[in-house]
Amino acid sequence: MLARLMIATALLAAPALAQPQDQTAPDGPPKRVRSILLYGDQSCPKPANPDEIVVCSNAGESPYRIPKRFRDQPKEDAPSTSWSRRMEVVEDFNSAGLPNSCSPVGSGGQTGCTRQMLQQWYQDKLDKEAKASRVP
Template sequence: MLARLMLATALLAAPAFAQTQDQTTADGPPKRVRSILLYGQESCPKPANPDEIVVCSNAGDSPYRIPKRFRDQPKEDAPSTSWSRRMEVVEEVNSRGLPNTCSAVGTGGQTGCTRQMLQQWYQDKLDKEAKASRVP
């Protein structure tokens, strides 16, 4: 039993001992590391000497092009909103309490709730179709 335990310990320690021997014979880390971005069909250059490491990565089609994931992004902020939509919002806010407005304020405000829900549903449907058409 003790012999098996000693054998297992020796087998586990062998890789660690081999690693320390390899590290002591090496001169340390490489003297020079080059990182290179490749565009299009460029190939990775060979190291100039054995103490040099060349790391290459593919950066896309051209260094002067905007990456595809950033091209043609529609703006959804306030300045890019159309004036007709801005006026619809103003009219909606100012018409509270009038008939067909779906408001608890004023007389006749409750009559437009169904119409407002249908308009919201239709606008959501149009927005989903527009977003689905923009996905590449």
């Protein structure tokens, strides 16, 4: 029984061994792979030998230039602040001592601290969301 099994296995393997090997197929992975970043109008170089693969990728205008998505970020200094926000700051400053002002000055200055903290928290939240939406 074992002899028949071995003979059947040898007969099945014989056609696979008798086939000629394809000489054009590579024996394994390429010997060298080069990855190149191209800038501007550069062209992809040719491989030095048949065992080398060259992979080219366009990386933009120049290696020394900031990408367009990071250029021209909106300014956050005083001249670029809106007039309505400037007016809110002036009103907050001038309301010291009045009721709901959260100020140590005046008779009604102690009220309004909770409202002011909630407004500040909400403004900080909006500022963080605006900054996060600008970052790529």
